[in-house]
Each structure stands twice: as structure tokens, then as C-alpha cells.
Amino acid sequence: DSGVTQTPKHLITATGQRVTLRCSPRSGDLSVYWYQQSLDQGLQFLIQYYNGEERAKGNILERFSAQQFPDLHSELNLSSLELGDSALYFCASSGPSGGRYFGPGTRLTVL
Amino acid sequence: DQQVKQNSPSLSVQEGRISILNCDYTNSMFDYFLWYKKYPAEGPTFLISISSIKDKNEDGRFTVFLNKSAKHLSLHIVPSQPGDSAVYFCAASVGTSYDKVIFGPGTSLSVIP
Numbered sequence: 001d002s003g004v005t006q007t008p009k010h011l012i013t014a015t016g017q018r019v020t021l022r023c024s025p026r027s028g029d030l031s032v033y034w035y036q037q038s039l040d041q042g043l044q045f046l047i048q049y050y051n052g053e054e055r056a057k058g059n060i061l062e063r064f065s066a067q068q069f070p071d072l073h074s075e076l077n078l079s080s081l082e083l084g085d086s087a088l089y090f091c092a093s094s095g096p097s098g099g100r101y102f103g104p105g106t107r108l109t110v111l
Numbered sequence: 112d113q114q115v116k117q118n119s120p121s122l123s124v125q126e127g128r129i130s131i132l133n134c135d136y137t138n139s140m141f142d143y144f145l146w147y148k149k150y151p152a153e154g155p156t157f158l159i160s161i162s163s164i165k166d167k168n169e170d171g172r173f174t175v176f177l178n179k180s181a182k183h184l185s186l187h188i189v190p191s192q193p194g195d196s197a198v199y200f201c202a203a204s205v206g207t208s209y210d211k212v213i214f215g216p217g218t219s220l221s222v223i224p
Contacts, residue, residue: 042113043202
């Protein structure tokens with residue numbers, strides 16, 4: 001158990017819809033990262049938050065957004081969903097040592 | 112353009128033998144490399160890392176070798192065990208700036224009893 005929790009585990013929705021994925025980092029970790037893993041793809045970095053502020057942006061689509069709340073949990077919002085958005089979405093957190101701890105992921109299926 | 116490549120999508124090895132997972136990178140600025148292991152329905156977990164000042168790092172059954180001139184690294188697992196069956200991701204970054212870690216596509220290892 002990495003200490004990072006993600007909800008929900010599975011999400012099935014239709015094209016055009018909007019979903020929110022939630023992540024709670026390990027206790028004390030200030031950084032939260034979001035990754036997307038599509039079929040045959042490695043982990044694609046989407047975005048990082050540090051203590052409530054956006055720190056780095058990767059290959060995140062404009063239809064996607066994220067935020068980190070004062071209690072350090074983070075949400076990834078995916079809107080106007082397309083079939084190609086079906087993927088595993090991982091959240092990771094890191095502390096002062098920089099080591100990255102991944103959550104179990106949310107499997108999103110867009111029908 | 113993938114900066115971190117793992118050209119073998121899958122690998123099968125007999126239990127007790129050596130597993131060698133390969134990784135190539137294109138960005139010569141990368142100087143910190145990591146391997147992650149992922150079981151189905153779980154997130155990736157950190158396995159081992161190596162800095163570019165070294166060419167080898169060992170942790171128990173796992174050894175990572177780095178060949179900077181060839182921009183190549185490999186993970187050796189000896190002896191391989193059925194519990195090692197998982198997807199292995201190679202990752203690289205410039206320094207330990209964890210913001211910019213780039214992951215490869217992964218290699219699925221099956222260790223056959």
C-alpha cells in the first residue's frame with residue numbers, strides 16, 4: 001500500500017460527459033502528480049501541483065483541468081470526453097525525498 | 112517522439128534464470144534513471160534508480176546498468192521469480208527534478224515457473 005488513494009476505481013461514462021477523479025496523497029506529501037496511461041503507452045505526465053499551486057504541466061489537454069485543495073487532496077476534471085480519453089489515470093505524490101508513490105489508478109472507459 | 116524507449120513490449124523468462132529488460136533514451140541531458148514495477152490493478156512502485164555518475168547500481172536481485180555513451184540502460188533480475196511477473200517501466204529525468212520524469216511504454220515480464 002503506497003498510502004496514495006484514488007477514487008473511483010472504475011468509471012464508465014459516455015462521450016461528451018464530464019468526470020472528476022479524486023486523489024489523496026500520502027500523509028505529509030505536498031506534491032501531487034497526475035498521469036495518463038493509455039493502451040500501449042507509457043505513463044504520460046499530465047500535471048503537477050505543489051501545496052495547492054500548479055507546478056508543472058505536461059501533455060494535458062485543454063479539456064482537462066486539475067486542482068489541489070487546502071487539505072492537499074487533488075481532483076482531475078475531464079470534460080467533453082472522447083473515446084480516446086479511455087485510459088488509466090494515476091495519481092502520485094512525493095515528499096521531501098522526491099520519491100514518487102503511485103495510487104492504484106482510476107480506469108476510465110468512455111463509451 | 113518518445114524520449115524513453117522500451118522496444119520489447121513483452122518478455123518471458125524461466126524461473127531461476129536472468130531477466131534482462133532494456134531501455135534506450137534519446138535526450139543526452141537525462142542524468143537520473145529509474146525503474147518502476149507495476150502489477151495489474153495497482154499503481155507503479157519504485158524499484159531501483161541510478162545516477163549518471165554511476166554505471167551500476169545493485170539492490171538484492173535487481174541490478175541496473177547504465178551505458179551513457181550508448182544512451183542505454185538495462186535492468187537485470189537474478190534469479191527471476193514468478194512474483195516478478197509485472198510490467199516494468201523505465202523512466203528518466205534531468206536531475207532529480209521529479210516534475211520532469213519521462214516514462215517509457217513498459218515491458219511486460221512473465222516469469223514461468
